[in-house]
Amino acid sequence: MDKSLIINCDDFGMCHSVNEASVRAVTEGAATSLSIMAPAPFFAEAVALARRHGITHVGVHLCVTSEFSSLRWGGVSPAGDISSLLDRTRRFHKTVRGFAARARADEVLLECERQIEAVLRTGLIPTHLDCHMFALHQHETGRGDLKPVIRELCEKYKLPFRSPFAEESRYLARHGIPMVRHAPTTTYDFPAERKFSAYIDILKRLKPGVSELIVHPGIDGPDLRSLDAPRHDHSSRRIKDYEFVCSEDLRATLQTEGVALVAWQDVF
DSSP, rough: OEEEEEEEEEESSSSSHHHHHHHHHHHHHSEEEEETTTTTTHHHHHHHHHHHTTTTTEEEEEOOOOOOOSOOOOOSSOOSSSSGGGGSSSSSSHHHHHHHHHOOHHHHHHHHHHHHHHHHTTOOOEEEEEEETTTTTTHHHHHGGHHHHHHHHHHHHTOOEESHHHHHHHHHHTTTEEEEOBBOOOOGGOOOGGGGHHHEEEEEHHOOOOEEEEEEEOEEEEEEEEGGGSSHHHHHHHHHHHHHHHOOHHHHHHHHHEEOOOOHHOOO
């Protein structure tokens, strides 16, 4: 079996710097897919950029958390419909732990359905579902009651899912949900100075079949730098992701390792 790789840019719609980097990563670099965040502040800009550059297919980056102090968002639903998902500022909880402790599964399902519908209304074609900060995954939340939410969303919209956690993957497979399982979950947290070497190591260890490399590209700008408080390396890590996706190091490694680039819509 050949080795195929999806390189997916998460967080499309978060801010201008992320939007610009994500589009460039696809049009000028080696990225093959984007995942868009319907509740995020720059969702409309992301849609406009996609149209301008002929990008017709996107994943839906289901979002139920809002982690940055300088850049906050709530749901696409009226606050009264999803009160368990919101903090006292009517934004999503900052942490997965805060979300997991308070969120009602029925409100999670409602909000996620409305996020998918928001993407559909733009005319963009959803390729798959994945999740911001892995907040819907039992592996991160301890919430087994969210697995049926994922299954129902995939069944209703006939979409595959990114499912890098073994127990959840087995559950979804039993219900016939197509998915990509081989997707390292720690890529965001690699220090900027280790990004290139860590990604190349991942590429050298790819298994036959379809894998996914999750990246979070950004270009330098005041909006990206504002994300660094109180943690001081968000911008540098995102800039390094953008540089890697556009690098000759990546393309050379793909060629040496015999890895073919594919998009989500090529596979499912």
